[in-house]
Amino acid sequence: MKLVVRVKLLPTPLQASVLEATLTACNEAATWAAQVAFDKGVRKNLPLRRLTYQEIKSRWGLGAQAAQHVIKRTCDAYTTLAANVRNGRYGRPGSKRHTRVSGKPVVFRPRAAQPYDDRMLSWQHGRRTVSIWTTGGRMKNVAFTGQAEQLEVLARYRQGESDLLFEGGQWYLIATCEIPEAEPNGHPVSFIGVDLGIVNIAATSGGARYSGRRINRRRAKDRTLRGKLQKKGTKSAKRRAKKYAGREARRNKDINHKIAKRIVVEAARTGRGIALETLTGIRERARLRKPQRTTLHSWPFAQLGVFIGYKAQRAGVPVVYVDPAYTSQECSQCHHVERGNRPSQAVFACRSCGFVEHADHNSSHKGPSRNYWCVSGQSSVVVACMT
Structure with missing residues (x-):
């Protein structure tokens, strides 16, 4: 690689x-x-x-x-x-x-x-x-x-x-x-599902959550500062705005590296693979209020996926990509899909079977009833079907 x-x-x-x-x-x-x-x-x-x-x-x-x-x-x-x-x-x-x-x-x-x-x-x-x-x-x-x-x-x-x-x-x-590359694990015991978001940058089916609240507050302060500098419009203000933009990009990259490394290490240690969301078109699919759009568009979701992919490839961990459609509304236990299953941003409560869990953890199970998972970044083909 x-x-x-x-x-x-x-x-x-x-x-x-x-x-x-x-x-x-x-x-x-x-x-x-x-x-x-x-x-x-x-x-x-x-x-x-x-x-x-x-x-x-x-x-x-x-x-x-x-x-x-x-x-x-x-x-x-x-x-x-x-x-x-x-x-x-x-x-x-x-x-x-x-x-x-x-x-x-x-x-x-x-x-x-x-x-x-x-x-x-x-x-x-x-x-x-x-x-x-x-x-x-x-x-x-x-x-x-x-x-x-x-x-x-x-x-x-x-x-x-x-x-x-x-x-x-x-x-x-x-x-x-x-x-x-490391010898790929062609027979993982199971898969760690990874759900990507804004409040929680990543949540895994194993129960780990990587909160984004602290970094989101920092990013909001950076955006406010850059807005003031851009409004001022002087040469020194433009230099400072460019400097802060570079600093934010490096900070985001460092966070994504750390999250990706922890997820891959956990998967390699337990002999499991990693299931990621297909991120293509995420900005077009998302329907957010105006204040939330900047947060979504400025976070490098694709970068986190790339980091997980290449680190997993080096460690021999298989990576599969799944369709994220309705994973936030689908119950990971009975697979009932309904918008009302999400009474709030953080809570998932199935109206069919009564299952209750943190919403991001529920989404990280990636809809195990779906059998069409495609493998990326592996030297050998691995077919993963969860039932």
């Missing part, structure tokens, strides 16, 4: 200026190639290369490999844009946002990440330095650092491309590593 390791570069001021000039040149070339692709209606790598390759090399002084990566990045950006438009991320066709996004070429930020392959970048793990291609020539002895565990993984399993990234005033390399 593929994982990424993020290492921090420690360039000298002169090295940093050369890296910045390299990123700027690559992204200017990518923006120009995106304009050509938009004007000519070309979205494939080979046709776009015929139109732009020589111009990129001569105009921005990029090497052959760098020029090809720039063109591939442009094609990938249009592929991602088309998928997002198709999936409704930018609203419905004809809406203002949809028209604005689909009606203009892709633009790359001056310091957007640039991919490097092994012909452009080499690692000296013993000295903890890298030799990296730049527009000013090959630059050697650029120091890097990171956590000991990550550096060990990097030295043993690095394979494929690495991305040069400038973020928050620091330089990073995002390296791809091919990690061997």
